[in-house]
Amino acid sequence: MLQLRKKMNFISTLIQWYALHKRTLPWRLTKDPYKIWLSEIILQQTQIKQGLPYYVAFTKKYPTVFDLANAREDDVLKLWQGLGYYSRARNLHGTAQHIVTNFNGKFPKNYNGLLQLKGVGDYTASAIASICYEEAVAVVDGNVYRVLARYFGIDTPINSTAGTKEFKALATSLLPKVNIGDYNQALMEFGALQCVPKSPNCSACPVAKACVAAQTGRVSELPVKNRTSSRKKRFLNYLVVLSHDKKTWIEQRTQKGIWQHLYQFPLIETIASVDQKELLSSDELKHKIPFKFDRIECYQNHEILHKLSHQDLHIKFWIIRMESSPKNSTPWSKISTYAVPKPIESFVNSFDP
Numbered sequence: 001m002l003q004l005r006k007k008m009n010f011i012s013t014l015i016q017w018y019a020l021h022k023r024t025l026p027w028r029l030t031k032d033p034y035k036i037w038l039s040e041i042i043l044q045q046t047q048i049k050q051g052l053p054y055y056v057a058f059t060k061k062y063p064t065v066f067d068l069a070n071a072r073e074d075d076v077l078k079l080w081q082g083l084g085y086y087s088r089a090r091n092l093h094g095t096a097q098h099i100v101t102n103f104n105g106k107f108p109k110n111y112n113g114l115l116q117l118k119g120v121g122d123y124t125a126s127a128i129a130s131i132c133y134e135e136a137v138a139v140v141d142g143n144v145y146r147v148l149a150r151y152f153g154i155d156t157p158i159n160s161t162a163g164t165k166e167f168k169a170l171a172t173s174l175l176p177k178v179n180i181g182d183y184n185q186a187l188m189e190f191g192a193l194q195c196v197p198k199s200p201n202c203s204a205c206p207v208a209k210a211c212v213a214a215q216t217g218r219v220s221e222l223p224v225k226n227r228t229s230s231r232k233k234r235f236l237n238y239l240v241v242l243s244h245d246k247k248t249w250i251e252q253r254t255q256k257g258i259w260q261h262l263y264q265f266p267l268i269e270t271i272a273s274v275d276q277k278e279l280l281s282s283d284e285l286k287h288k289i290p291f292k293f294d295r296i297e298c299y300q301n302h303e304i305l306h307k308l309s310h311q312d313l314h315i316k317f318w319i320i321r322m323e324s325s326p327k328n329s330t331p332w333s334k335i336s337t338y339a340v341p342k343p344i345e346s347f348v349n350s351f352d353p
Contacts, residue, residue, distance in 0.1 A: 006210055010151065011176050011183065013206050018186030021193060023048075026055065028185070033107035033132045034065045040124045041092050045085050045309070048192075054083055065105050068096040077262060077339035084308075084342065086259055091119030111137045122168075131181035138171035139184040143191025149223035150195060153212025157226040232311040235273055238265040238344070239288055240299070241320045246353050247329040250338065258308065263338040265317075273303060273314060293322040299351065306343045317347050 022028070025048070027039035038058055042051045057079055062068040068076070073093050080089035095117050099105060108114045110133065114125035122140070129135035138144075145158040145167055152170065156163040176183050194205055200219060208214040213222050241249045250263050266288045268279070276298060279285055299317040306313040332353050340348070 007174055009210060010207055011174060014186045014190055015176070015179070015183060017194070017206055018182065018189055022185070022189055023193075025052070026059070031132050033128055035059060036128050036131050037107065037120075037124070038092070040127050041088055041119060042083070044088060044124070046083060051083070054080070065096050065099055065107075068093065069100040073261065074339055078337075081339050081345060082342050086262060088119060090261060095119055107132075109133055111135055127184065130184045134178075134180050136172075136175050136180055138168060138175055139188060140168055140171050141188060141191075143188045143195075144171060145223050146197065147187060147191045147195045150213035150219060151207060151211045153216065153218070154222070155224050158223045159225050159228070228310075233314065234311055235270045235303075235314045236316070237268045237270060237274065237279065238315065238317045238347075239268065239285070239320055240265050240317055240347075240351075241289065241293070241322065241326060241329075242332070242353055243322050243325040243329065245325055246332045247325040248332055248335065248353075249326055249328070250330050250335065259341045261339075263340050264344055273316075279318065289320060291322070291326060293320050296320045299347070304343060304347075313343070315343050317351075 025039075027035055030036070039051075039055050042054050042058070058068075061079060062071060071093065073090065076093045077086060077089050080086065080092075083089075098118070099107060107128070108116070111125050111129040114120055114128050115122070117125075120128075126137040126139045129137050130139060145163075148154065148167055148170055149158065154166065154170075156166050158164075158167065171187075174187075194200065198220075202208045202211070202214045202219060205211065205214065213219045239249075249266060251266060252261060252263050253259050254261070268282065268284050268288060274282075276296065280296065297319050299319050304315040304317075306315055335348050
């Protein structure tokens, strides 16, 4: 009975808190599954302040799923540029085409149907189903893990199979009978604004008196997360060919992995950082740049470190000067029209040919 009362108090308090403190966001003003889906895909691995401009840009350029389905993939990737995790953009475009072709533009109206869409996992399917259709499915994201782990004092690692099952079951048991979509959003918003990862203001928390972590001094310890394997280091050397008439070479990444289908300068990946002498002596340079050039120089004095979720990229840009333009070259002024990875975009914006 005590545990039931604790759960009921938690639910009602969060709903009241949400009514007072929720942020006004454009996807909260609609029940359109296309726009909810779009917002959820954009906000995966992305903070709201970063994702909001992309949501606005996408809904302006592609106001319906039909508009997105009819777009060129290159245009979708270009609009996505800078947001990272580009497989999300490719899945977004492919799923839009699938919905238009096979469902006449209508989204599935339940969790199980939504879960069959490419790029849609448990979290996204639960969010769309509960917000758009009031289906009784719990949304569990990083914010929810943190709030529940602290409030109920749960030590099970959140990135373990046991943790995934335990937190999903607990979140499901907390679902109210009505206004399920609002409650799910309230729980996520509470984690984003009040029960933040570091140094939350527990003195202003409306559920602090019943929170196990707050009452036992374990706020900084929860949630528990298993250690993951060490990060991978990669060394990328981009070959920026530049002719006297300001033309260059670019190519599209076709292999699976990071930045698939984005454009880049010819690339040599090495097992460690290389200097000019080592690069000039490599057989791969002769293969990548099979013509005579005047000189080669490193653009920056140090490597650019670009961090991804599971790997660190150590990047150098090598400027290769030559007299005439190679075949199939691209004017430097056109580079900005291509969808490129963030490090290349930053380089292009800072480099004066």
